[in-house]
Amino acid sequence: MAKPVKVTDRDKAWNRRNTFDKPYAIESKPKGKSYLIVCEGANTEVEYLRCIPAPNASVVFEGGCGSKSALVRWALELRKREEYDGREVWCVYDLDYKGATK
Numbered sequence: 001m002a003k004p005v006k007v008t009d010r011d012k013a014w015n016r017r018n019t020f021d022k023p024y025a026i027e028s029k030p031k032g033k034s035y036l037i038v039c040e041g042a043n044t045e046v047e048y049l050r051c052i053p054a055p056n057a058s059v060v061f062e063g064g065c066g067s068k069s070a071l072v073r074w075a076l077e078l079r080k081r082e083e084y085d086g087r088e089v090w091c092v093y094d095l096d097y098k099g100a101t102k
Contacts, residue, residue: 032056036084038075039063040093049092060087068093 009015035057039045042064049061062078065071071091079089 032058034058034060034087036060036062036075036078036087036089038065038071038078038089038091040065040068040071045092045094058087060084 005015032054035054037049037059039049039061040063046061046063049059062074065074068091071093075089075091078084079087
């Protein structure tokens with residue numbers, strides 16, 4: 001039978017019990033977001049976007065759609081697929097600005 005702890009020793013480090021609610025988490029990095037990026041072009045836009053670092057995110061690219069309205073319709077169809085479930089969907093397209101000429 002163990003001796004009772006003295007009143008003066010009750011708060012000492014060697015007498016404290018482990019009061020953690022949970023054990024240490026392994027791989028406790030928060031998971032990043034998941035994205036589906038739908039591009040107008042099959043090559044150029046996809047390659048530009050692959051160069052942007054996203055170390056804590058899961059990114060999937062789909063490219064090769066014609067017009068901007070077709071791009072949005074295609075993104076809506078892709079969003080319904082099971083493989084893209086839970087991903088945030090973005091549409092990316094080129095916009096050529098022709099300013100006023102003199």
